[in-house]
Amino acid sequence: MISSILNNLLMFILGLLALSFLVTIHELGHFIVAKWNKVRVNTFSVGFGKKLFRFKKGETEYCISAIPFGGYVAMAGENPDSIEDGKGPSQDDFLGKSVGARAAIAFAGPFVNIAFAFILLIFLYMVGVQEPDNKNLIIGFVAKNSSAEIAGIQPGDTITAINGKETQGWDDFREQIGVSLGADVMLEVHRGGEPLAIKVVPQELVIPAADSTSDPIKMGIGDIGIYPRNRVIVRLPPKEGSAAQKAGIMRGDTIFEINGEHISRYEEVVRLIDGSKGAEVNVTLLRDGKKVDVKMTPAYNEEFKRYIVGIQMGYVMFSETHLVRRGPIEAFEKTCATSWKMTTSIFRYFKRLFQGQVKVDAFSGPVSIVAVMGNVWMSGFQDFLMLLALISINLGVMNLLPLAITDGGLLLFLGIEKVRGKPLSLKTQSVIQNVAAAFFISFFVFITILDFGKISLFLK
Known part of the structure; x- marks a missing residue:
């Protein structure tokens, strides 16, 4: 029991370290470009809430705060309300800088996350990653009463295509099935050398609870009940x-x-x-x-x-992978393809969410992200680095969305200011930001509640 508790504690500590690292480099991007533009930075914080550890160097206070799911850079004159009536922003205030300088500061955080993931992927592809020997999928097990069994799929069958496109390994296949909940999916299956066209309809993936008295955990994505050897x-x-x-x-x-x-x-x-x-x-x-x-x-x-x-x-x-190392040019090309797939993955999920082929239960909040990162880190460091790149890219992309309280929202306001020749009124900005904040706080609480329902999946 003690070893199990320590194992789970280590998992969450590693996950928090990983997430905090991504937050830190994000905020560091804002910080460096703000300093470069001679903006006075009052606080650089990893995390929100009560400051647990702090020190001051020059004009800036550096601190680690209690809530590790985020961070911030507090710049002088960032909030119009902080500027004294009758006085304009000073030269070292954020609002005293040009639209271009402010946009560069806002863009720097997401850019660092995306650039970090890109560099990390190039490094991994040059060092070498495990890739499938064969992109076709050899089925090792078919779950009872699953969509695959109902459709007639058998252990030993080989899936060569999904919806007319060649399979690209198990991870890609799971994603395509995952975002096709309740939809018709056409599989090309080879059995004994003979090709078969089989239609399956993914059911919702449900994970049995750790104990027999609890309800099973609904994952909100599709599953057909097949597994590799x-x-x-x-x-x-x-x-x-x-x-x-x-x-x-x-x-x-x-x-x-x-x-x-x-x-x-x-x-x-x-x-x-x-x-x-x-x-x-x-x-x-x-x-x-x-x-x-x-x-x-x-x-x-x-x-x-x-x-x-x-x-x-x-x-x-079973040994169905081999180590693939690439030269710099090949690694760059592979990284571009992987980065694009990672960047667009969140939009594919949102699209399928609106189409009813993914449920909101599929989305993970900070608790699940920390648990997954810690779990993967303990299982294999290379897999962890790939996951780190995925989350870093998604963190950058999410922050570029024009959602009022994100960096992308600030960029949108700055774009409007550039076109109009003046910023939106403080009242208009305040209303937009308050509505957005209320929505995101509600969404954050909702996702976190879902997270705690899934937490038993990661406990040993």
């Missing part, structure tokens, strides 16, 4: 005194069958063990290429509110 392994030595240890289960064992039912997902192990209600279960393991049969009696655990045998599980994929 993989193995569920025992990731760590069994818990001392547990049923698994008594049965002789070892770290690295593959859980092949439970009570004669083939295992390809850890959720199936949880379901079958908890479903035993304490009755003895027959487990077939794979160890050093040989099958080993053992019997175990699950015990009820008060912490998880279900029957367990004392193991932690993980996945091992």
